[in-house]
Every structure is written in structure tokens, then in C-alpha cells.
Amino acid sequence: MQSRGSILVVDDDIGARESMKMILGGRFDVATTDRGYKAIELVKEKEFDVVVLDIRMPDITGIEVLKKIKENEPSPEVMMVTAFAALDTAKDAMKLGAYDYVEKPFKSFDELRNAVSKGIDRKMKMAKSLQLAKDFDEVRKQLLQLEKLSSLGQIASEVIHELATPITGVLGYSEFLLDQECNGIIKNSLQKIKSEAERCQNLIRNVLTFARKPENIKKPVNANEIVRRTVDIKAYQISLDNIKLVLNLDPELPIILADFGLIQQVILNIINNAQDVLKKHDKERLILISTKSDADNIFITIENSGPFIPTEHIDMIFEPYFTTKGAENGTGLGLSISRDIINSHNGEISVKNNNTIGVTFTIRLPIYKE
Template sequence: LVQERLLQSEKMSSVGQLVSGVAHELNNPLTGIMGFAQLLLLRELDETARKQVETIYAEAERASKIVSNLLTFARRRRAQKEPANLNTLIKRVLELRNYDLRVRNIDVQLELDPALPETMADANQIQQVILNVVLNAEQAMKEDDGEGTLRIATKAAGRTVTIAFEDTAETVRRIFDPFFTTKDAGEGTGLGLTICYGIIEEHGGRIWAESEPGHGTRFVIELPVVAGAAPAPRVADDARASTEPVQRKRILVVDDEDSIQKLLTGVLEMDGHSVTIARNGREALDRIAQEPFDLIISDIKMPVMGGAEMHKRLSDDGHPLARRLIFITGDTVAPETRKFLQGVENAVLSKPFRLR
């Protein structure tokens, strides 16, 4: 068991590094697609054209959610408990599995309690548990008759929150035994649900399976409601952005992607601002030495010099722009990026982002 876990841990670490890099590369073009689609929607369009552009935006937003979920699952990091909503975690998992569930004719029925309280939990670990349970039900129904129904319900009772998964597949015994699996060779190690058992125990909860012949299997996850304070992320919230007119500002945009440069330039100039472009941190520092700016919007990962190093140099020099710097990034899950952002007071905008 220990050797299998070590092998799985090493594999997930490699996958995490790969996915993180790919996600960053995908989020840049997705930002361009979503951004320019939003700019088009601000214009006068006929009904047909508007629906087509709305479809482009919606599909790009769907892709961005998939990338975001992949990042959350693939990154290997220390357990970190923070306020989490189980309904949100369930929806994230289903966004990853919706296509496979549909093509396998598995109907998903949700009964999520809208008043479900948050609890302190490691969101990444709980999502892994939810994903494993969904995959187990999906696999069991596939082997049963190729289709079925998966019902997922949440509820609060006293100081506990519960997730119940009910499928229409036949019972599988020894479900939490290490290495026990009904899958073919190469399709699974039999460790998934065993690891889930350990994760839920570490959270002070319980996970168990119930079944009756001919009535499918019911998985239940029960977690205690644990209150706790966690610092709110300093993420720019476009939904609450003021629509009041703002004074003309001199803004330096630092990004190595042409599409992001053009998008931000178009949006900011539309609001009456003056925009200057730099392709990396070193070029930005040269610009700052030559002319004054009111604000910097900068990517974090760039060739030559990234946003973090540029911020450090500005801070070391006591430059006021170090505090008037907004970071944009396509990967807020990478450990080095998270560590940097948690150590500064600057706002961060995750790619892709909404313009209005």
C-alpha cells in the first residue's frame, strides 16, 4: 500500500506540473477569446450575430472552468483547511465529468440544500473524494447495463453536513478494501475509495456505503460543521466594480501575450485611459524610469523578467508603484505563485476574466 501510494504521489506530482504549464498556456488565449467576445457584445449587433458571439463566449467560459478544475485537482500541495461549501465542490466535479456521464446515458439528479453551511475543509481533498465516488458509481453503472441514474443530495442536520450519492448499479462488496477493484487491469489500483476513507477520517467525518439488492448503492459522506476564520483572497471582483466615471489614468500593461496587450489596451482606452505596453518586467522598469504612471497591470510569468521580480525591485527601491500594481495570471494554483501572492498585498485577477 505504501509503495502504491508513493508511486501515485510521484505520478500526480508530474501530472500537476504538466497541467499547470498547459493551463497557463490555455488561459492566455481563452482570455483573448472571452475578452474580445465581450467587446463585440458591447456593440450594436443584429440578433443572429449577438447569439453567435454569446455562444463563443459561453463555450470559452466553459473551457476556462474545465481548466480551472483541472488545476485544482492536479496540483499537489499541503493540506490546507479553509471555509468550503460542499455544493460548490460538487458542481466543480460535475463540470469535469458532465460529458462522460452524458455519453454513458447516466442521468445526474441534484438535490443540493441552498442553505448548506460552510465548514472548514481542504477543498482539494474533498473534491478528490467526491470525484472518486462519482467515478466509482459511473464505472459500476457502466458495467451493470451501460446506463443509470446518479442522485446527489446535500443537507445539514445539527452540526453536520451530509452528501449522499445514490446510483442504480448493483452492490460491490469490500468497497473500502485496499487494492480491491472491479476494473480491468490498468484501469484502477483499488486505492481510490480507500484513500477517500482516510481523507474523510482526517476531517473528523465518516464515509460509508449502504445497499439493498436491486436498489443500487448509496454512498454517504458526513462532515462536522467547523467554523473558522480565513483571510479573504485579495481577488479583484469585477461583479462589484463601480460603473461611475473615473479620471483618466496613465496605465502600464506588462504582458508578453499580444492578445492580452490588445485586449487590455482596447478596454482601458475605451474608458479614457492612456496605455503603455511592456513585454516583460525589465522593459517595464525601463519605462517606469522614463515616464510616470498611475497604475501597473502585470502578468506574473513572463520571459526575461517576471512580475514577481519586477515587484521586488520596485519594493526594494521604495517606489509607490509597488503598491499600485495589479497582477493577472493564468495559474493561481501553482505553489510558487500562491506563495508569492499570499506574501504581497496587491490584488490579483485570474485569467480568463470578465471585462464588465
């Protein structure tokens, strides 16, 4: 929509038409026509904000033109212009969707200008509410998608929960057998069964911590522990994509006050994005996660060796619904949720392209000071 507002004046009387053009021209972009039928065509071709419409015209009445114009979507606001004799018709026009009418001759220039401005305001409000309705529809679709994902997550966590029992059995029996007299080969195999079962148990524990409903309970935790437990969940999948994951964790890292599962979710989102990028990358596939601290904060940096984020995207990636993966593969919500989570921990999350290659996400979180 033009910032000046675009007006179409429809009047068969050249005097009235030209004077309206002159009165309105200073403030608005004004086009004119002397024919009702022509007006109907023009409105289809170009999006006018307001049509100023004479009621009495020789070819077709203003009322008919109004009806036709209002059939368009989106339609302009319409204001009727009428001589006193047709006042009743003007009032009827309001029922058909015109927002106002002015009488000819005009009492003052301002009367006409103000009436047109009123139409422009209405048009803007209408455009805004149409946009809101569109946004709402988009959010509804996203929620539906989330709902699907969350029920999938629900099923997965139930299955995993179920798995905990037999795994405990396997562990128990292998320990029992290891206590019995048996030869070296069998003992060796039993050791393997036991350690594999322990690995499963760890994985189950980590996934269940992650899948639990957010309690929003912040406790003193070591971020290294959060990183390790998150990486445990992803290590296998990542290795399938030939991605190397390297940890460089500061053993002296101070404690933070955080919701374990939520910070885990943030790290997971960033790793998932890195995985998406790297699995299509034919050069080095590396994710490096480091931790360090200064006097007041700890920093978790997650770096990947993938291509740069284009400059025109880098300011947008934390915005809700921004995705370059298409509706099928991305929701565009991962990073915006991550930012909300880190903000709710009084921290900060940022991204930058490295100097030569790769992308680094940095999470800053305040040190817990009792």
C-alpha cells in the first residue's frame, strides 16, 4: 500500500472531478475517471485505498458500481458523493458497504479531505486485521505440527520407559552369571553384554531426562554435565552421518543455576542444526563443543565446520518460523525457543560465521553465586 494513499475519483461531471482531484491531490495520489464501468475495471487492475464515487452517473448508477467494486477481494473503501436530492440513496449505499458520504457542493476542502482520510485509516486497519488473520492461520498450522511431534515424542518416551525394565533384567542376569564359575571366553562375553546393557541404561536415562515435561526448576548444575549427557543422546546418530564430535570442556567450569532439561534442549537444537548442515557437506564434518568461563559467566560454544550462514539470514535465524529447510523439514522454531530458554536463564545466545570456515553458536550463562 502506498504511504500517501491512492484514491480513485469517479464522477461524470468534469467540474466536480477536477476540483476533487485538486483538493485531494496535495495529500493523496489521485486517479480519475468519468465512467462507472471504467471504475469497475480500474479497481480490478490496481489496488486503490479509497474510491470516491458519484451516485448519479449516466452509464451506470453509483450504487451498481459500489456493489461491483465490493465484490473484489481485497476491495477498496468507498465513499459516496451526492447532491442533496439523492441523500436517501447515499444512506442506502452505507448498507451496501460504503463507509461515508459527502454532499455536493462540499462545505469545505477539509470536509472532503478528512472524509477520505477516514477511509484510508479504515483500509489500513482492514489490511492489518487481514494480516493478523493470516499470521493466526500460520501459527495454527505450526501448533498442529508441534502437536504431532509432541505425540510422537510421547510415544517414544513410553517405549523407552518400557525398555528400562528388560534392560535392568539383562544387567541383573549378566552380573549374576559373572559371579558364577565360568571360563574366560564366556566371562569376556558376559562383560560385553553387561557393558552394552549399561550403555542402554545410560541412554534411556538421558532420553528420559530430556523428554520429561519442563518443570522450570532451576538447580545448581555443571554445564559440562549437561553437554556430556546431551552428546550421549546424539553420539550414535551423528556417527552415522560421518560427523566427528569433539569436546573441549573446562574441568574448572563454575556452576550455573539452570533447568537441566531446558539447557539440554538448546544444545540439542544447535547440534541438530549442525548435523543437518554437515550431512550435506562434502568437506570436513566436525562439531566442536567447548566450555570456558570468565569472572561472571560461563560460555558454551558449539562450532561446526559447515558453510557460512548467508549475511542476509544471520540476523533472522533466531526469529520464530524462520527456516531454510521448507515446511516439510523445518519448523523454524528450534532457535527461537532456544533463545527464549537462554533469556529465561538471564543469559544470551549468539551466532557468528568463523573467520575462515564454519559457524559458531555461543551460549552465555551467569555463574551461580550463592
